[in-house]
Amino acid sequence: MKKSLAILMLMGSTSFAQTPKKITLEDIFQKGTFDTKTVTGLRSLNDGKTYVSIETNPETHLKYVARNNYSDGKTIGAIFSEKDLFYKGRKLPVSTNFNKDERKVIIADEEEAIYRRSSKANYYVFDIATKKITEVSPNGKQLFATISPDGNKVAFVRDNNLYIKDLNTEVEEKITQDGEKNNIINGGTDWVYEEEFSFAKAFFWSPDSKSIAYYKFNETNVPVYSMTIYEKLYPTEYQYKYPKPGEKNAIVSIHLYDTQQKQTKTVDIGEEKDQYIPRIKWTQDPNILCVFRMNRHQNKLEYLFADAKTGNTKVILTEENKYYININDDLTFLQNGKQFIHTSELDGFNHLYLYDISGKMIRQITKGNWEITKLYGVNEESSTLYYQSTESSPLQRDIYAVQINGKNKRKLSHQPGTNNATFSTDFSYYILNHSSAKSPAYITLHDRKGKLVRILEDNNQAKTIAQEYGIKGSEFFQFTTSSGIELNGYMVKPVDFDPTKKYPVLMYVYGGPGSQNVADSWSGSRSLWFSYLAQQGYIVACVDNRGTGFRGQAFQKCTYLNLGKLETEDQIEGAKWLAKQSFIDPDRIGIWGWSYGGYMSSLCITKGADIFKLAIAVAPVTTWRYYDSIYTERYLRTPQENAEGYDQNSPINFADRLKGKFLLIHGTGDDNVHFQNSIMFSEALIQANKPFEQAYYPNKNHGIYGGNTSLHLYNKMTAFVLENL
Template structure:
């Protein structure tokens, strides 16, 4: 029997209009249902025309490191396979960490994490020609193993001392002697530098392989923080040096070791000990070291050039700011030996500047009411700088090329959204990673002029799966506060959203200085949870308050000396704005956040108690007196100087104002935001006789993950929301 055409059409449209599949927490946190593919392990070789990557032979299933052409992606050769790197019966992992002339590979095995950016491992050197494997050290795991530029040696840190392994005579030389736990660190950063200045390795080879410049941290006077680790019959105490706001920091000195004679020279950084050295970097001259020196208030930054043979230094450039200075890694010394590039907020927005080696400004290269967010490097043959910026929108990122003369600016990325790039060594090619709120990562290879060479990963399958589950991307909005401040936000709505209905709203907040949540980019696992909640009938909203980043200095630094006040006001105003939308139930608005966001959620449910029905705070700071010196003092100065800035916006001091339902969550092994924060907030709530719920995760750090931890955590939060909002 033939069916009428209209019925066939209706049947087809019904098939196309399949209801979305239900998202489960298992999909998000265990099954990897929504995982996207990336292009990883690619490392440009020095010729700039080829790269190495880790591949697998589909027939033999043997993994190997392949050398391929950028131009066509064809594999030129298999450099080595996993069968080549078996040491004393032990199979080592593949690595693309080549030395400078690409004749050797450094391999890390049995890696153990320490803090956010540090780890220790057993390191090995694999010689590609001889196929010989050399153990870097047999005396214990090492940190930060690094080839000398000439590839003849490897330097590393063990037990807070620096060592050099000579790969020719296999001798291991210890170049510092005074390293001791919780006292002296050589060649590695202390906890607060690692966390807040974002580096862990604190030694650097000179370009001629004859010297190593390094940090020495004297932690002796820094107060000790203890954490109980609940693993054994008798719990143990883990102790480490953690300088809280207003407390003593490590005394930091810079030194240079000469391999030829074993002499160590101390670099002059001034007589002031209560200061920071956020970066050191070799110039193109192997005897000239650049040292960045910053005062404790972090509003004055000196660029020192030091002669490492004598230790003498001079200030060549000073930058001052009425608020604070953000340190980054954009400082680039040009190969001509005469100039350097840096980024600065000198005009209120982060831009590129060119200086000569005497510290004289040659020119400002970029300008405008937007920010340079990353300097990728400079092709000195063409005089071209490559960078990422927010020129089109604070919510987006694009890639640009510009002459160091400040002329001939060209946009290399073409699709709106979030774009990042990885350039080949000679800037002939770059890998472009693009995503937006509707599309997962689309990764392409492009030539230096932005022309597409080929698609590396389209994530077509991930997009199809997302569509099947109704993950369509967020909806951006903007509103003005009572004092005329425009704030950006996004909404995640149910797939079957009906504007005539009233929905409960859960707001997500981070809100800390320089952060950004509202971006035109693809979702992560936390945001996938928002789509899960949307399928349960909730709207999820997120607003970037004052103090967040990428809108210029005045917007970001408006919270200076008074963290928490303006941010809370903006989140409360955001909740009020949402409550006026016809599709929002004004009696059912909640808020949650993690870390700084946990701090914000705690303030909102206390200081904004009449607005929010529910709040969840995960790993929150509850008083800035408990947090570290570098981060906290950057925005508040010390508690001795600014006690009101610390206490006027501490959730602990507003425990008696709590209304609504509150869930407080923390990991007991949090080395960053200490469990103490939640313990003392709990005590304040108890003494105020306020009902609340709390959950602790044994021995878990700030990320609260591992095993079934994530699904347990998000299940708990989901149940709490569904019962109370």
């Protein structure tokens, strides 16, 4: 009897121990309970044998830049620490932003975010050998401060003008004079280039430090967008240039400044003004600049070689696509000066190609019904390329090496999931960052043959915490639509999932062109909210519709000229498929999304109103007429050319079809997807006499964060789901 009681007690204690802790929204958005660790400041050094990272001394709690051996992963010394970074009584942050010869470091202090990729700061140059700290400029905060390759100068932007600071004489030189807010920008991009071509710094030192190539944006004729800022007694208007579809873009020109002759040449990019220059890049020859020239429809891309002495250009490569061309940073000029490598969708999938310097294709290096997702670099001594791809699965990422001739391909990552790599300068070692839907980042050091040298971060603590809270990641599924299209999806189920029960489902959608949500990787706070909802008895599901990326051009670009139509059909089909599963309540299916996902959820609750009981749209586009020119015209062309493509899938035009519960959320200071979208959708719903709820977040941008904002937002959405689904 005593033995039986003891067994029962043991079983009870075991059961209690296995009961997951309750996730709170405070755990996710305030306490950092589920944070994972990484290797901070990771950077390979020029010797190819060592790398740096930012570490914290456990005794003094001071941060320092550690030099680590690739051979064993052990720290061999500190290059410098926080104690070296006091300037006029102020402690500067630790940085690993070395110049080319690794003798100096650029440090940004008191940073102020501007848009998604831009910020201004007080910059400093730290000389490692002498410990001298030089203030880049005492005349106001700067943008994009960059040390020249020879380490003698710093270029930066302030008040839309480009400057150079000589670190030896400490003389500050203003090399452009016409910079003016909302008129002329030198050395930086306008809003739409920063957002849609993914770069903000728009000047580049030549390899020999003798020239700077820079962009000039003339925004004079671009329409102004105004946002009301509600902070002072009388609200103010923030105004900036934002080109919407079919409206005038900035006129872009490219210039070359000779630092020795103090002269500027204008690069000949043709007479057409209504075009894009999505990239410029120096070749191995310091006298030749490569300029990417793209038409406004974004279906023709030309590579121009510009003579740095004269500004004269010649076209060396032209690529055209019947849909549009995606821009990336994979273009690599080989050190031999005779060849270059770039990626292209020429055969329907994104692959690597080798060209000679005249623009003649030598060969296609990789082939197959899979995509190159990143080119890490080229070891020219061994004629080996290193890249990331989807060859194993569109849901996964693996690292490969292949000869430039396309032979002897070998896989360097062996754990299924998402793998990313940082290679040593000579490619003799690499640091592998692996995660999966069920496992956080696992960071390891390997030699060139793939042999494990050392585990740098195992995130065992994060794994233990995830287990304690019953966070078990997502389960993947596939289904075939009525159109015969196979779609990928995932589910997050309750930890005590019972297949005999009927569960409500909240679908999560983004769905925009080239995007991906259904991926075998460890996700952040948003997916932790899904685990929180699972503890409340919900299943969270996600489907990647047609138009999403990494499955080839035909799958991604089939939404061309008709954004929203096929994507919405696929989400509705996903909901119908879920409704047929024995463990799902078909009458309790909701959907939510953010940005493009907010657009999708708005379409689903209107066009798919009989399917969804609930929808939440956060910061949604509600008509593409309100969004920016580069993104929207890439997929729809202009409203003047394709009015139906803009209007037949605008939620505003289907407000009268709304059924079910709807929550509309937006930040009033959203510079990206303007508050105007939700305002005008609200008006359409009101005029259709449709009940709905809405929440606005004062002065918050597209991310809707800061202070308690994220916590408040997710509390709001959680309550809406619990009450209505």
